[in-house]
Amino acid sequence: DAKTTQPPSMDCAEGRAANLPCNHSTISGNEYVYWYRQIHSQGPQYIIHGLKNNETNEMASLIITEDRKSSTLILPHATLRDTAVYYCTHGGSQGNLIFGKGTKLSVKP
Amino acid sequence: NAGVTQTPKFQVLKTGQSMTLQCAQDMNHNSMYWYRQDPGMGLRLIYYSASEGTTDKGEVPNGYNVSRLNKREFSLRLESAAPSQTSVYFCASKRTGATGELFFGEGSRLTVL
Numbered sequence: 347d348a349k350t351t352q353p354p355s356m357d358c359a360e361g362r363a364a365n366l367p368c369n370h371s372t373i374s375g376n377e378y379v380y381w382y383r384q385i386h387s388q389g390p391q392y393i394i395h396g397l398k399n400n401e402t403n404e405m406a407s408l409i410i411t412e413d414r415k416s417s418t419l420i421l422p423h424a425t426l427r428d429t430a431v432y433y434c435t436h437g438g439s440q441g442n443l444i445f446g447k448g449t450k451l452s453v454k455p
Numbered sequence: 456n457a458g459v460t461q462t463p464k465f466q467v468l469k470t471g472q473s474m475t476l477q478c479a480q481d482m483n484h485n486s487m488y489w490y491r492q493d494p495g496m497g498l499r500l501i502y503y504s505a506s507e508g509t510t511d512k513g514e515v516p517n518g519y520n521v522s523r524l525n526k527r528e529f530s531l532r533l534e535s536a537a538p539s540q541t542s543v544y545f546c547a548s549k550r551t552g553a554t555g556e557l558f559f560g561e562g563s564r565l566t567v568l
Contacts, residue, residue: 364476375532378554389545389559390498397554432499442488442513445497 350434352449358428360455364421368434371415377438379410381419381431382445390433390445393419424453457481457563461546464504468470468536476531476563479547484558485551487529488513491542492562498545506551536567553555 351369369455373424381393389439394401395406396417401408421428433448462477471543485506490498490513500513503524518540520532529548533540543564547557 380468383555387543387562389561390557391559392556395554395556408478442500442511444514447463447488447495447497 348442350446352432352434354447355450355452357452357454358370358424359422359428360371361423362451364419364428364451364453366419366421366426366432366449366451368418368432369414369416370434370436373414373436374438377436379414379434379436380443381408381416382408382433383428384433384448385430387441393432403449424451426453426455429453433444459546459548459558461544461560461563463563464561465564467568468533469568470537472536472567473532474536474565475533475535476526476544476546476560476565477531477545478560479528480546480548480558481527482548482558483526484548484552485526487523488547488549489519489531489558490545490547491515491540492545493542499565501531501544533565536565541565541567 361425378395380395382390396408417444431448433445435443437443459480488503489501499515502521504510507526522530543562546560
């Protein structure tokens with residue numbers, strides 16, 4: 347069974363912020379939240395991860411709720427190249443992550 | 456710097472044939488993983504190896520065997536291929552103890568007729 351719940355699809359206008367939600371109510375206290383994306387049929391690409399605090403890197407920002415049961419990935423200025431399937435998952439340092447079906451983000455001109 | 460390299464990239468098999476998918480990483484990572492992805496689906500973990508000499512089952516291990524040949528290489532074998540194993544297979548690696556990134560290969564597309 348999928349460990350996370352994400353909307354199957356979302357649209358975003360080019361240049362606007364894309365906010366992708368994820369519910370992970372079964373997350374354990376020592377597990378991190380991870381986000382990956384997959385462009386076309388390429389291998390998935392790591393975006394960002396976090397434990398409790400919000401995180402930001404050159405690709406995106408991650409907002410984790412205080413109870414850690416949900417998170418939001420923010421692409422601040424979406425471009426056409428950000429069109430992809432975005433996966434939210436969680437796990438420990440062992441890395442055996444389980445991926446659901448993700449959210450297909452379409453960035454439109 | 457190649458990262459994670461998978462071979463072959465494409466393969467067509469007949470039901471009952473056997474084959475091995477090869478994966479090698481040049482990042483000195485300890486942990487390696489095999490996933491499969493069916494059309495319109497997410498990735499499902501088949502097997503993983505937390506370190507050289509160890510392997511563990513993932514979500515969907517039936518019909519597969521793995522070998523962690525050395526630190527660099529992690530192979531996936533189909534002993535008797537079935538049409539249900541038609542899929543795209545991804546190999547990934549990660550440094551043990553580190554959180555975060557799985558580095559994925561570009562995938563191996565397998566069709567079983």
